[in-house]
Amino acid sequence: MAFVTCDDTVGTGVESLDREHRQLAALINAIHAGLFTDASDERLEQAFVVLADFASLHFRHEEELFRQTRYPAAADHMRHHAELKAQLSILEAALLDRKGPLIELAEKLGFLSEWLMEHVEKDDKAFGDYAKQAGIR
Numbered sequence: 001m002a003f004v005t006c007d008d009t010v011g012t013g014v015e016s017l018d019r020e021h022r023q024l025a026a027l028i029n030a031i032h033a034g035l036f037t038d039a040s041d042e043r044l045e046q047a048f049v050v051l052a053d054f055a056s057l058h059f060r061h062e063e064e065l066f067r068q069t070r071y072p073a074a075a076d077h078m079r080h081h082a083e084l085k086a087q088l089s090i091l092e093a094a095l096l097d098r099k100g101p102l103i104e105l106a107e108k109l110g111f112l113s114e115w116l117m118e119h120v121e122k123d124d125k126a127f128g129d130y131a132k133q134a135g136i137r
């Protein structure tokens with residue numbers, strides 16, 4: 001069973017964003033699976049770099065849409081993106097150190113995933129509703 005899912009129930013209604021959210025969930029799942037198999041440190045590191053890069057790309061994409069649509073709540077939303085990026089960096093350090101029991105790393109990953117999916121359900125959904133009115137699909 002997937003560690004984290006991002007299905008239509010948390011859709012924003014903006015197709016390109018929903019696709020990226022599903023991709024983020026898939027990347028998190030791959031890292032989670034890697035933690036519980038004997039994936040090499042190098043592989044885990046690569047997977048994490050892919051996740052961090054993709055998350056940055058995704059946040060930039062959303063923020064570009066904020067500009068295009070003159071989204072009034074952009075400042076708060078962008079602050080949440082910055083916080084999520086900071087959490088990704090903290091998690092990256094913990095993962096790459098592999099300090100502490102595996103279960104703690106998995107818990108940290110779970111915490112970040114929940115935070116990210118909550119952001120999708122609340123902030124991104126609110127933007128999706130606004131963006132659809134602005135003609136973004």
Ligand SMILES: [Fe+2]
Nearest residue numbers: 021062120124
């Ligand atoms: Fe998003």
Ligand SMILES: [Fe+2]
Nearest residue numbers: 062119123124
């Ligand atoms: Fe967002």
